[in-house]
Amino acid sequence: MNIKIKKAVMVGFATAVLGLTTSFATDSRPNTLFIIADDASFEHFGVNGCTWVNTPNVDRVAEQGINFTSAYTPNPKCAPSRSVIITGRNPWQLEAAVNHRPIFPEKFKTYAEALEEHGYDVGVTGKGWGPGVAQGRDLLGKEYQAHEVQERPAKQISTTDYARNFEQFLDDRDASKPFAFWVGCKEPHRKYEFKSGVKNGKALDSIPEVPNYWPDTEAVRHDMLDYAVEVEYFDRQVGRCIEALKHEGLLENTLVIVTSDNGMPFPRVKGHPYHNSAHMPFMAMWKNGIKEPGRSFDQFISFIDIAPTFMEMAGISQEQSGMQPWTGRSLLEIFKGGREMANIPQRDTILMGRERNDVGRPNDWGYPVRAIRKGQLLYIHNFKPTRWPCGNPSTGFLDTDAGPTKSAIIAAGENSEYWKLSLGKRGAEELYDVSKDPECMTDLSGNPEYVQQMAALKQELFAQLTEQGDLRMTDDGDWYDGPANPYASRAKRNLYKKVNEGKSKGKHAHLEDGM
Numbered sequence: 001m002n003i004k005i006k007k008a009v010m011v012g013f014a015t016a017v018l019g020l021t022t023s024f025a026t027d028s029r030p031n032t033l034f035i036i037a038d039d040a041s042f043e044h045f046g047v048n049g050c051t052w053v054n055t056p057n058v059d060r061v062a063e064q065g066i067n068f069t070s071a072y073t074p075n076p077k078c079a080p081s082r083s084v085i086i087t088g089r090n091p092w093q094l095e096a097a098v099n100h101r102p103i104f105p106e107k108f109k110t111y112a113e114a115l116e117e118h119g120y121d122v123g124v125t126g127k128g129w130g131p132g133v134a135q136g137r138d139l140l141g142k143e144y145q146a147h148e149v150q151e152r153p154a155k156q157i158s159t160t161d162y163a164r165n166f167e168q169f170l171d172d173r174d175a176s177k178p179f180a181f182w183v184g185c186k187e188p189h190r191k192y193e194f195k196s197g198v199k200n201g202k203a204l205d206s207i208p209e210v211p212n213y214w215p216d217t218e219a220v221r222h223d224m225l226d227y228a229v230e231v232e233y234f235d236r237q238v239g240r241c242i243e244a245l246k247h248e249g250l251l252e253n254t255l256v257i258v259t260s261d262n263g264m265p266f267p268r269v270k271g272h273p274y275h276n277s278a279h280m281p282f283m284a285m286w287k288n289g290i291k292e293p294g295r296s297f298d299q300f301i302s303f304i305d306i307a308p309t310f311m312e313m314a315g316i317s318q319e320q321s322g323m324q325p326w327t328g329r330s331l332l333e334i335f336k337g338g339r340e341m342a343n344i345p346q347r348d349t350i351l352m353g354r355e356r357n358d359v360g361r362p363n364d365w366g367y368p369v370r371a372i373r374k375g376q377l378l379y380i381h382n383f384k385p386t387r388w389p390c391g392n393p394s395t396g397f398l399d400t401d402a403g404p405t406k407s408a409i410i411a412a413g414e415n416s417e418y419w420k421l422s423l424g425k426r427g428a429e430e431l432y433d434v435s436k437d438p439e440c441m442t443d444l445s446g447n448p449e450y451v452q453q454m455a456a457l458k459q460e461l462f463a464q465l466t467e468q469g470d471l472r473m474t475d476d477g478d479w480y481d482g483p484a485n486p487y488a489s490r491a492k493r494n495l496y497k498k499v500n501e502g503k504s505k506g507k508h509a510h511l512e513d514g515m
Helices: 003-024 056-063 078-087 111-117 162-172 218-247 303-313 332-341 404-412 417-423 448-467 477-481 495-500
Strands: 031-037 066-068 121-126 179-184 254-260 282-285 295-297 349-354 369-374 377-382 429-433
Touching: 031 218, 031 303, 056 066, 056 218, 056 254, 056 282, 078 111, 078 303, 111 121, 111 179, 111 303, 121 162, 162 179, 162 218, 218 254, 218 404, 254 303, 295 332, 303 332, 349 448, 369 448, 377 448, 404 417, 429 448
Parallel strands: 031 179, 031 254, 066 295, 121 179
Antiparallel strands: 066 282, 254 282, 349 369, 369 377, 377 429
């Protein structure tokens, strides 16, 4: 063999070896498994003190990682809450995505889209972002929905086999890449099978107390137990997903987050910026990345912090991500800092708000609210107090989910405190001391002892909103309600007009869910 030929053979062999080495190289960046319930409240998990809902798998995540005891969604309604999670921006910074069932703006890239562009395999099962229209985009990656369960503890529980779909993703993925997977359980979203709680062995008297803003009746307690069955089903999916990680040897290098998008789908909770509405369960486990596991973190975190966390884990800067600038702050400093990270000055305040949730007001208007929680005080500013917070009575208060508890409140009549608290109109300002009044029953806005504190909270809230470009701080605030931002469901647009012209059902919509 002459020298030139021999050299060419050697170069070819070296190139082939290099190619093999490159193709089998493994990206060791951490994985993320994000497991989210649909409408589960903070207080209904064992690790957070609940005795009548059994959640051993979620509790174990907290016990082997961190339990965040002051996590909040900025908007306690499905689509806007999820919009915040996937973008790292507050809802009033997301144009149309501030609303429920919006047309998702093209300009906002999601963390999953950014991760995929930077070498991650991404996927989703169950409920991802939504409800709304994403204009042909896969906001969370490829969908895995093929597998279904054969048995369920209640008829209204989804047939989607979330854990098996996650296993399918693990089988299909490129094992040389890190992954980011979203498990979106549809539980405990309504509807429920009425009395499924007692059918599954639960007792009405196992509930220590019914919240003070609902009547304590058998129907309400049944409703709560039916909800509990679905929370427990969610917990089992968490356990199965973690077992899938263990089986594949992936648990140590995977950040597992368990949370919910908003509070339980009951009156005065889901959709409203009160403490019990926006205070979310939030547990994180990451064997390779959390220092001193088994601790709690009690300062405020927000859903705007999730996307920046995933980006920092992946080593992707905001500029590299191509995403719109994040408002949130990564949680990695808390994961890696241990117990000495128990006091971070920037985490003493949380912002919340809403625009249009479900329709049912004239012109499809929303109910715009902004709120600030600082220390133990919660200040709420209602921009349009002449409107009905839950939608107009003639359309059935559709901004509160139908069910036995809603029916019981409506049956109590508009002169009852239950009706006033859950469905009635509200003042322009509200103020609550959450430490003494977590149910937000006593409005302190008219108390002269709190005048200065309330003024200071309003000033700080408006200053932050102005800095963040909130249109409600300008003359363009009504854009959120206007024709440029339509409700994505064409069939339900102009519902108030249709109902009042006799062309659509409205006022009896609350008589569903077994009642």
